[in-house]
Amino acid sequence: MSDEEEEDVNFKAGVEISSSKASYTVVRLLGEGGFGAVYLVKDAKDKKYAMKVERKLEKRKHSKLKMEIAILKLVGTGKHFTKIVDRGKKDKEGFFFLVMELVGKSLADLKQDRVEKAFSFATGLGVASQCLEAVEELHKFGFIHRDLKPQNYACGLDDKKHLIYILDFGIARKYLNTKNELKTPRETVGFKVRIPGRAD
Template identity: 35%
Template sequence: MSPRHNGIRQCDRAALKAESNFVAGGTVLKLEVQILRRLAGRPHVPQLIHSGKKELYCYMVMTLLGDSLGSLQKKIGKVASVSTQTRVGINILFGVKQLHDIGFVHRDLKPANVAIGRPNTPDYRFLHILDFGLAREFVVIGENRKLQMRRPRPRALFREKKDISEMKKRTQHDILLKNSPIQLQILFEIINGPLHLQERPHSTKLQHERPIASYREG
């Protein structure tokens, strides 16, 4: 048996992610490392093995996963059976819950950022949420040293997919945990493919972009 580091044998294959220290706007790898450290031991997310910083770049090593859901969609087509769609949805939602439990929202959930486990491993049948470079913390420690919801910013830079959040981009509202059909749309796209909302006329889109609270029966 080979020696282990964080439960990973030295002979195991792993995934390496590196980023230049001179990226405009700053590197996001530090945030990903912070999130993966908090997610240590949790299912449906990759596990951090090692991280470090050199003169020209920073890097992290994490568990190697299999194909992304986006790649699988291209290889075998859309998911057809209801039972498979249900399992995909449960896996994704549980993975998102792991992130919410540590106080972060993902903000870039899409088929390319959901992957199955590596073949011939116990995780092969499960989906994993990855790529936390656009994530944002929504729970912070307040002045009383107690956890509290982070105050939304009055204006925020747009960080989501264009065809999913045109309304939020225009209003520039901060995005935390809100009741919104956007989460359902993301799940639909992950399972069935893009909705191509950008092809709809602008006037038609506006008719469907009223907040949920503005709809009343009758």
């Protein structure tokens, strides 16, 4: 079995995942990534959330989900960041999970939904402004995202539908040290091939 197969976390609709304070029922899969998977879940009152799940592996040096949790706790009430609702781990089943407020479609999906496959000039300016504002806010906390693309930005829901959220901090890294100084770059960096989504 390959590493990627070992990292898969697959839950069918109706499966219940409980923390120390609440129980969540899986509604459907929202997406999959290198960290594991994201599910639409609901609590006992039928309120819906997004749940990220990551398989626990002894050989993994850095948990992407733990990095996500650390950053979301750090940024607190920042308006461009999703709020943590709950989190936990299942030692017997071997996975971690993070429950967050639910957001809407990604910028990549919203652009594809348009007939012309592009935003208007005015919309584009507004979107760009909010995306940059979100990145700037993350930088103020001493972190760089390292995976910026339309798929990692999404609009909110209901009264927050005009607010853009920045998502997925699994490979983010701290660039400031404890003295608020730039950290010394690594002399050697691992090479990773990625095929990013187009931003035009």
